[in-house]
Amino acid sequence: MSDEAPLKKTPLHAEHVQLGARMVPFAGYDMPVQYEGVKQEHLAARGAAALFDVSHMGELELDGAEAGRVIDELITNDLSKLAEGRALYTCALNESGTILDDLIVYRRQTDKWLVVCNASNREKIAAHIATAARDRCAFVDASDSTALIALQGPKAMAIAARLGDGGRALGELRSFALCDAMLGGVRCLVARTGYTGEDGVEIFCAAGDVVTLWRALFEVGSELGLKPAGLAARDTLRLEARLSLYGNDIDETTNPLEAGLAWTVKLDKPSFLGKQALLAIKAAGLSRKLVGFEMTGRGIARHGYPLLDASGATIGTCTSGSPGPTVNKNIGLGYVKLGHDAVGSKLLVDCRGKSIEAVVVPTPFYRRPS
Amino acid sequence: MSEIKTDRRYTSDHEWALTDGGLVRIGITAYAVEQLGDITLVNLDAAVGAELTAGAAFGTVESVKTLADLFSPISGTVVEVNAALADQPELVNDDCYGGAWMIAIAPTNPSEVEALLDAEAYGTLLSK
Numbered sequence: 001m002s003d004e005a006p007l008k009k010t011p012l013h014a015e016h017v018q019l020g021a022r023m024v025p026f027a028g029y030d031m032p033v034q035y036e037g038v039k040q041e042h043l044a045a046r047g048a049a050a051l052f053d054v055s056h057m058g059e060l061e062l063d064g065a066e067a068g069r070v071i072d073e074l075i076t077n078d079l080s081k082l083a084e085g086r087a088l089y090t091c092a093l094n095e096s097g098t099i100l101d102d103l104i105v106y107r108r109q110t111d112k113w114l115v116v117c118n119a120s121n122r123e124k125i126a127a128h129i130a131t132a133a134r135d136r137c138a139f140v141d142a143s144d145s146t147a148l149i150a151l152q153g154p155k156a157m158a159i160a161a162r163l164g165d166g167g168r169a170l171g172e173l174r175s176f177a178l179c180d181a182m183l184g185g186v187r188c189l190v191a192r193t194g195y196t197g198e199d200g201v202e203i204f205c206a207a208g209d210v211v212t213l214w215r216a217l218f219e220v221g222s223e224l225g226l227k228p229a230g231l232a233a234r235d236t237l238r239l240e241a242r243l244s245l246y247g248n249d250i251d252e253t254t255n256p257l258e259a260g261l262a263w264t265v266k267l268d269k270p271s272f273l274g275k276q277a278l279l280a281i282k283a284a285g286l287s288r289k290l291v292g293f294e295m296t297g298r299g300i301a302r303h304g305y306p307l308l309d310a311s312g313a314t315i316g317t318c319t320s321g322s323p324g325p326t327v328n329k330n331i332g333l334g335y336v337k338l339g340h341d342a343v344g345s346k347l348l349v350d351c352r353g354k355s356i357e358a359v360v361v362p363t364p365f366y367r368r369p370s
Numbered sequence: 371m372s373e374i375k376t377d378r379r380y381t382s383d384h385e386w387a388l389t390d391g392g393l394v395r396i397g398i399t400a401y402a403v404e405q406l407g408d409i410t411l412v413n414l415d416a417a418v419g420a421e422l423t424a425g426a427a428f429g430t431v432e433s434v435k436t437l438a439d440l441f442s443p444i445s446g447t448v449v450e451v452n453a454a455l456a457d458q459p460e461l462v463n464d465d466c467y468g469g470a471w472m473i474a475i476a477p478t479n480p481s482e483v484e485a486l487l488d489a490e491a492y493g494t495l496l497s498k
Binding site for chain 1: 408410411413430432433434435437456
């Protein structure tokens with residue numbers, strides 16, 4: 001429990017404390033894990049709207065004619081067709097084809113790019129990109145001066161619209177599109193993205209402005225059911241939507257093909273870091289796959305629990321697991337050996353010595369009503 | 371400050387022990403419930419007839435995010451298990467000092483209960 005460096009605080013730290021949040025250390029920050037309760041916050045995001053402080057995430061800015069190519073060489077997805085004002089989700093690999101981080105890359109203007117990385121990987125990814133950018137384009141790690149909040153849920157856009165013209169215009173923003181906007185008097189960059197499986201936006205602004213924006217959103221949003229939501233609800237929401245969590249489901253021991261992220265990998269790109277290794281992995285054939293399962297017996301799978309076949313032999317490991325408050329089942333993700341990955345495959349979860357039955361199911365566990 | 375009842379004794383692991391006739395009922399405290407959040411699963415591993423020594427694990431409670439072991443505050447024989455909690459774990463959130471007792475023990479040595487923390491001492495522990 002003795003972290004050497006003192007915990008960092010986001011610019012919203014005092015708001016969280018005042019709202020009665022329980023604060024926990026996460027990726028070097030003192031972050032709100034929950035306010036009212038994970039279930040209420042989860043259900044608010046599914047039924048109305050929730051506001052998350054994700055200012056701990058890393059914001060890396062690249063500027064210059066070469067910037068797009070610098071990023072493109074480091075990622076599995078293809079930036080060559082990404083238009084101005086659009087974003088995409090991607091993996092960044094190391095030379096052995098395993099995952100350094102998962103990222104969202106935003107093209108703000110023709111030569112102006114923003115890369116958002118996980119807080120726990122910020123230093124690693126900042127150094128990685130800075131090295132590639134040297135002598136080719138400008139690179140700035142803007143994480144400390146940038147705040148990021150996520151407004152998510154079926155009422156998210158209605159709440160944004162209550163902040164005036166700038167907010168109303170966001171209704172036109174397509175999924176994975178971004179634009180500049182004035183919201184509650186604050187200059188923002190807004191993207192129609194999120195990590196909950198719901199509609200909504202992620203809003204970047206200067207660290208010094210975010211308290212104003214946070215309060216303005218609650219002022220107009222509370223009567224529509226907007227609640228603050230912490231890291232715990234963020235985790236159960238993303239798990240139901242089967243969005244990967246770095247450090248749990250993906251890391252430097254996993255590759256994007258086995259993690260179900262092949263859709264982010266464009267092997268027809270001329271080159272990218274890790275491509276040769278990934279081609280070799282593909283040629284050799286995968287040995288395991290990340291699958292979703294639900295518990296059919298009474299138990300909750302947790303990160304690290306072994307997955308067994310009917311004979312009790314280990315066939316994999318659970319990477320994420322918890323009750324799913326919307327699907328109302330105990331759900332999980334885990335790597336299993338090929339042969340056990342088909343939907344309907346029965347497996348056992350070793351819940352601290354007790355074997356509890358589970359079955360592989362299609363994912364996402366939850367899909368929002370269209 | 372979490373609710374503490376003066377009619378029973380406590381452990382530093384946030385279990386309570388209430389003498390009820392010749393039995394001692396065991397449950398978890400309001401503080402424990404607040405720390406756990408919404409209880410989603412109660413596993414009572416100890417069956418009726420099981421012999422427990424003080425400090426022995428007799429089950430687990432799980433919430434959305436975490437899992438906590440249940441430890442018997444005293445030694446004795448399990449004489450009742452609250453079967454309702456298997457299907458209604460949320461009872462623990464609603465009534466942790468009443469209907470959501472977990473097991474009842476016939477104590478080997480009834481004075482073990484008196485040696486546990488009283489309400490005041492438990493309150494002091496929580497205020498630290």
